[in-house]
Amino acid sequence: MMLPPEDRRLSPRTGWTRAHWEATADHMLDAVNRHWSPRCARIDLPGEPSRYGLVSDGLEGFARTFLLAGFRVAGGGDPALLERYAWGLAAGTDPHSPEAWPRPDELGQAKVEAASIALVLQLTRPWLWDQLDDGVRARVVDWLATVIGQPYPPINWVWFRIVVESFLREVGGPWSQEDIEHDLALHASFRREGGWLSDGEERAFDHYTGWALHLYPLLWTHLFGIPDSLCSQETRRTWTDDLTRYLDDAVALLGADGSPLMQGRSLTYRFAAAAPFWVAAITGTPGPEPGLLRRAASGVLRHFVDHGSLEPDGVLRLGWHGDWPAIRQAYSGPGSPYWAAKGMLGLALPADHPVWTDVERPLPVETQDFTRVISAPGWLVSGRLADGIVTTINHGTDHALPGDRRADSPLYAKLGYSTATMPAVTDNSVVLLDSAGAASHRAGFETVFTEEMPGGVVAGASRGPVRWVDTSADDSPDHGSGREGEIVEGPAVLVVSVVRGGVEIRLVRVDGETDARLRLSGWPVAADTRPRAEIADGVEVSVSGARLRSELCALRGFDQAGVHTGTGTSPLGKYVATPWVATAGPVARGDVLAAAVRLDRGHGVMTNPLLLWHGNEIVLRWSDGPDTRITLPDP
Structure with a gap:
């Protein structure tokens, strides 16, 4: 042309x-x-x-x-x-x-x-x-x-x-x-x-x-x-x-x-x-x-x-x-x-x-860093002038209704979507892993709140009972919705996101008894050559490729870290790498776990806030801004 x-x-x-x-x-x-x-x-x-x-x-x-x-x-x-x-x-x-x-x-x-x-x-x-x-x-x-x-x-x-x-x-x-x-x-x-x-x-x-x-x-x-x-x-x-x-x-x-x-x-x-x-x-x-x-x-x-x-x-x-x-x-x-x-x-x-x-x-x-809440879809939006990426953290969209029991639609129910990443298999999720390693689904969750807060902070939360769904028998046409199947019920899981400066602090609480492990994953990086992965101290993971960097840092409760790598699952590159952190054993009821999640073009260093908590009160103490206080809903 x-x-x-x-x-x-x-x-x-x-x-x-x-x-x-x-x-x-x-x-x-x-x-x-x-x-x-x-x-x-x-x-x-x-x-x-x-x-x-x-x-x-x-x-x-x-x-x-x-x-x-x-x-x-x-x-x-x-x-x-x-x-x-x-x-x-x-x-x-x-x-x-x-x-x-x-x-x-x-x-x-x-x-x-x-x-x-x-x-x-x-x-x-x-x-x-x-x-x-x-x-x-x-x-x-x-x-x-x-x-x-x-x-x-x-x-x-x-x-x-x-x-x-x-x-x-x-x-x-x-x-x-x-x-x-x-x-x-x-x-x-x-x-x-x-x-x-x-x-x-x-x-x-x-x-x-x-x-x-x-x-x-x-x-x-x-x-x-x-x-x-x-x-x-x-x-x-x-x-x-x-x-x-x-x-x-x-x-x-x-x-x-x-x-x-x-x-x-x-x-x-x-x-x-x-x-x-x-x-x-x-x-x-x-x-x-x-x-x-x-x-x-x-x-x-x-x-x-x-x-x-x-x-x-x-x-x-x-x-x-x-x-x-x-x-x-x-x-x-x-x-x-x-x-x-x-x-x-x-x-x-x-x-x-x-x-x-x-x-x-x-x-x-292109004018400045910004954050905003879009209430209808339950999105916490963040844009950064330095790299031109826009991210949305999702606490309101799943192509379902509250109480839905289908499997997650990867195009709708993930915790994050962006202008630089295509949804992959395991990215942007908080899941419980059963004894066979199968991941739970969260579609049908309740949006607890989305809110703009002082200091350029946006926050949101969603909660609902998770489940394991065997979709192998569902051969219905794919119109973007989640699939149906035999269900194994799981406990309720609360997920809270606090976003500032392009960094999401993701808090998780399991409000029920379970013998499952918890895994939290970050942004996927797709590239035509295998992305480079670095793991530090077993709790920090960084994946880089195609002028993109995905970082994940455990702040509380996680003791394992790794990278999931797949091929042929994205139109943006042959290889897709997604960082994750997880618990080594079952997660305790009512315990609060936390991780910092970031996607960028490789500019700067991720600065994490100090995390303080007392019961249902969470304080994020930033190094260059006012404290952010979050009150978790009762279990």
Whole structure:
């Protein structure tokens, strides 16, 4: 891909301008041209098919690249980009065509792709819909109308039906006000504190909050003629306020290198994480300045382009940086990664929009060290100017409900996620180990508190009964949740985190009798060469590799230390090394154990506070700041 020269005057942080975005979009669209089906109803991309089959995957390739072509044309690109898509609409909606699409009432995945098709048809009406033959328009309406009255999962999918039926309403087709009112009510039930939304009733906080649940509402009111009787001005103001507050967190969750947080399902959508920034620009939502919105979005896109997400043939395959099939979920197919096109929505804006012409503004992590609490997902967020890494310590997200008895989802239930590490097998956990060495699970825990404290300290706690789950018989499709199986009950475990200056002090108390050992693990380091590990005095562990350092220091109660090393478990490197500390024997009921946990680029020395305790009162005495006092809940 040939990119224009960087412009460090307009874009001092990334060097990227609209011209770089256009070049990337055009390269992506050119790369899929060789994969069109004969009648252009499918884009059949290389790779292992999804569980829904090749025809569904081909429709997915069509619909998701259609998003990118539509954004490009709406923002001033060549309308000829839509020509093949017009042919595909004619063939795909013809029930007698050899390339007929499965209808949304026949295949659930078609409900997803119908929304992308309807959205782009609305966005590009003068160039595409208004130019189609009457017969083709009638068939498209008939195909889309099969969504009416159909069941939809009570998650972000509600917006797929809202978008489709709203387009049908715009073009004089059938639609159901009852459907839309039902789906809007479900969306309202997803709202949580601070402008966040959960992807359903569970504590499912991830990138879907931004690239789906904040993407569609304001875009819907902006692109479609929605009457106040269907969506009141008060509701619109609520959505605007929610997006404003969410974006304040979203820009803080980006690393200085442009990496989004590596947490949650569907990570193969990659730079779709930029979508909510563009929604704000398109709809004029108050919040981050246009230069900060572009810096955030350009940082995300450039991060993936620079790290080889586009293969040598230009195709975006399942993976993170490059091709890594293990990132797939059951619904993932070769066309799935092209939902990344949502993150290129800004191309629909004209070139003279302030988001393209204003000078880039720095991200929060590029201005100073910071900590913050994000209450809805229960995250303690820490960013450091020196290395540009953002970490979240998790005491509120597990893709489950309190009392859930499933196994942990590694994408949701770990104690830590960051912009520099991908969840591995054993990282960021506090587990009990049974006699066979099997680790316990904590999903379904209760969030005890999350709190901002004096001296730049944030603290949080979670507690719940742990369990051992044998998931070997659970062969259900992987949609990101924890798996079920035969359960062996364990005691309640309390975990408290106190974060300051990028260091987490992790306190653990087992509130029950057990003959199990306790193990606490830190951040994983992935590298193409085996990371270097150092163990000092049996209680301090440091792992370094790929300009990353993970440190773990036992402060109380642990008498063993080591490093777990695996291969082929991360898209960030061949080897993954994770430090751990553990007790040599069973942990005593009510005893408080503690360790210091840190992730950085190798700058500076980890300075641990003095740990004092008396009953349930814990004091952390920092060498350069006020004491932090924590009162543990009663057992």
